[in-house]
Amino acid sequence: MRVFVTGATGFVGAAVVKELMGAGHEVTALARSDEKAQALRAKGIVPHLGNIDDLGSLHSAAAAADGVIHLAFMHALSQIPFARRLGVLLGGAPTGIVSRFLSVSAAADRQAIDAIGAALKGSGRPFVTTFGAMGLADSTLRAPRPATETDAPAAGSPGIARAKTEEVVEGWASLGVRATMVRLAPSVHGDGDTGFVPQLIAAARKKGRSAYVGDGGNRWSAVHRSDAARLFRLALESGVAGARYHGVTEESITFRTIAEVIGRKLDVPAVGIPTAAAAKHFSFLAPFVMADNPASSELTRAQLGWAPRERGLIADLEQGPYFETSAAGSLSPVSSGTVPHAQSV
Numbered sequence: 001m002r003v004f005v006t007g008a009t010g011f012v013g014a015a016v017v018k019e020l021m022g023a024g025h026e027v028t029a030l031a032r033s034d035e036k037a038q039a040l041r042a043k044g045i046v047p048h049l050g051n052i053d054d055l056g057s058l059h060s061a062a063a064a065a066d067g068v069i070h071l072a073f074m075h076a077l078s079q080i081p082f083a084r085r086l087g088v089l090l091g092g093a094p095t096g097i098v099s100r101f102l103s104v105s106a107a108a109d110r111q112a113i114d115a116i117g118a119a120l121k122g123s124g125r126p127f128v129t130t131f132g133a134m135g136l137a138d139s140t141l142r143a144p145r146p147a148t149e150t151d152a153p154a155a156g157s158p159g160i161a162r163a164k165t166e167e168v169v170e171g172w173a174s175l176g177v178r179a180t181m182v183r184l185a186p187s188v189h190g191d192g193d194t195g196f197v198p199q200l201i202a203a204a205r206k207k208g209r210s211a212y213v214g215d216g217g218n219r220w221s222a223v224h225r226s227d228a229a230r231l232f233r234l235a236l237e238s239g240v241a242g243a244r245y246h247g248v249t250e251e252s253i254t255f256r257t258i259a260e261v262i263g264r265k266l267d268v269p270a271v272g273i274p275t276a277a278a279a280k281h282f283s284f285l286a287p288f289v290m291a292d293n294p295a296s297s298e299l300t301r302a303q304l305g306w307a308p309r310e311r312g313l314i315a316d317l318e319q320g321p322y323f324e325t326s327a328a329g330s331l332s333p334v335s336s337g338t339v340p341h342a343q344s345v
Contacts, residue, residue: 003236004061006030006052006112007071008045011194012130012184015229016069017045023233028061030072052108053081055115062119067126067236070116073109073162098284102161110168117172117179126178127169128235133183133221133248135163137293142218146251146294149183149244158287166244173242180239184247185221186293187258188228189316197313199285201262201322210263210270213278216256218292221248224310234304246297249308255289261314265323 003020007013008029017027021044028046031037037047050057052072062068088100113129120127136147138156153163166181173179187197204210228247235245256270263270278286300306311319 001066001236002026002028002064004028004030004048004065004068005071006058006069007073008040009036010071011190011192012188012225012228012232013071015190015225016071016232017043019226019229019233020069020236021045025233028065030058030061052112055111058112058115059119062116062127065125067128068116068120069128069232069236070113071130072112073105099161106161106165109162110165113165113168113172117168117175117177120177120179121172122176124176124178126180126236126239127172128180128182128232128239129165129169130182130184130232130247131163131166132159132186133246133295134159134186134288134291134293135166135183136295137291139287139290142292143294146221146296147246148296149246149299158291170242178239178241180235180241181244182228182232182235182247183244183295184228185223185249185295186288186291187220187222187313188225188247189222189313189320190225190310191321193225193322196285196288197258197317197322200258200289201266203282203285204259204262204266204268207281209268210259210266211273211281212256212259212270213273213275213286213290216254216259216272218255218290219252219294220255220258220291221251221293221295222253222313223247223249223308224312224316227306227308227310230308231300231304231306234306238304240303243303245300245304245306246295248295248297248300249310250312251296252294253313257314258317261317265317 003025005027008017020027028048029040031040031047031049032051040047048061084104088104091100135153135157136151138154139158153160169179169181227249231247260270273281282289
């Protein structure tokens with residue numbers, strides 16, 4: 001199959017491309033620069049110059065493909081066109097920068113999905129997009145059970161800005177596109193991780209303590225990026241139009257457990273802090289840190305035959321390179337992997 005992939009050079013995207021090529025698919029990938037295009041060519045990938053704001057380019061690449069996997073997202077202010085960037089920075093109070101950024105990024109994502117969907121309309125060709133399981137969580141509530149593939153996004157979720165785009169994908173699924181959605185766990189882990197966990201490590205290193213909120217009993221789900229990559233391939237090959245699939249290997253890890261491992265590895269105390277102190281300690285990460293986001297992938301495994309086999313998050317923290325100084329992320333409100341859905345793609 002000739003597959004057009006956006007976000008192919010990202011943390012998850014690179015693993016997805018490797019998985020596709022290993023299964024015999026031909027890959028064309030969106031490249032934002034000549035430098036990235038050259039790097040793609042060196043890996044046997046056909047580059048397609050453009051970006052997710054270039055809707056005509058997206059449409060033409062999708063029209064020429066047998067299927068599309070859309071992973072690109074504006075994770076940083078530098079990726080937003082200058083005029084809209086000024087609106088994010090100067091369009092209101094400084095405390096609203098993150099929410100304005102999320103709004104602009106989510107709008108650009110919807111436009112990109114529409115451009116790709118229009119190219120595939122009525123063809124029955126597969127179109128796989130991604131959102132976050134975090135879109136199912138509410139920062140103020142404990143979930144009564146793990147979220148399933150049939151659950152709709154939660155209005156009180158810190159990831160709702162992007163999760164609501166699922167409605168756009170469902171619209172294309174009703175117009176003859178085999179459009180599916182992969183909801184990724186808040187921690188997509190593995191070597192090269194640029195998401196939540198490296199930023200939690202950076203915060204603990206900077207503050208001299210690894211914090212959790214309250215008793216730390218809120219839960220996160222997790223998936224290794226190689227397992228996630230196989231799921232994207234299976235959704236491309238066998239996914240059902242309109243279906244949601246969960247990229248979740250471990251459905252329920254308490255945040256306190258994560259914080260305690262980080263504290264031990266950094267040799268700093270792991271401490272509980274009150275809810276009122278979360279924003280000061282974690283900055284823009286606070287709503288995500290407090291979210292209770294257990295999620296199940298039982299339906300996904302049954303429907304696609306997905307069988308995760310990589311090590312879990314805690315084992316990865318214990319054995320991987322997360323605590324090498326160069327591996328830790330910086331605490332930035334618009335850095336890759338933290339703002340959109342907790343997953344860097």
